Amino acid sequence: MSGIDWEEYTERVLQCVEQVPSGRATTYGVIAEVVGAALGGGGPRLVGSVMAAHGGPVPWWRVVRADGSLPSSHQGEARLRYLEEGTPLRASGNVDIKRALFRPQL
DNA sequence: AATATGACTGTCT
């Protein structure tokens, strides 16, 4: 089946993001894995699409790319959050995803 | 129906 259930998909994705505790982070790929396993579809790019459309009300800065860098130009905003929350950072200013990675569950 | 696009990822250079 193509044409996945976006209501469900969006809900699950946002759920995962909300689960990420302060000072930790997760990746699009991980969320895609968890949600994809449950709904049988999607991929990192679809998670990104959900975030772009409905990522406003959730802590989007705790969702980073696989290498720990931020997807777009929210770096300035996110940087403050990271310093605030004590998120492990690398020298380059992006998240030390290897240390901060959080795996959400449904 | 075909092509382009996107808050992605992994591999190769």
Place this chain on the structure above:
DNA sequence: AAGACAGCCATAT
């Protein structure tokens, strides 16, 4: 370390 390329899945035009 940084850029190019190719897969990837669903939407938009």
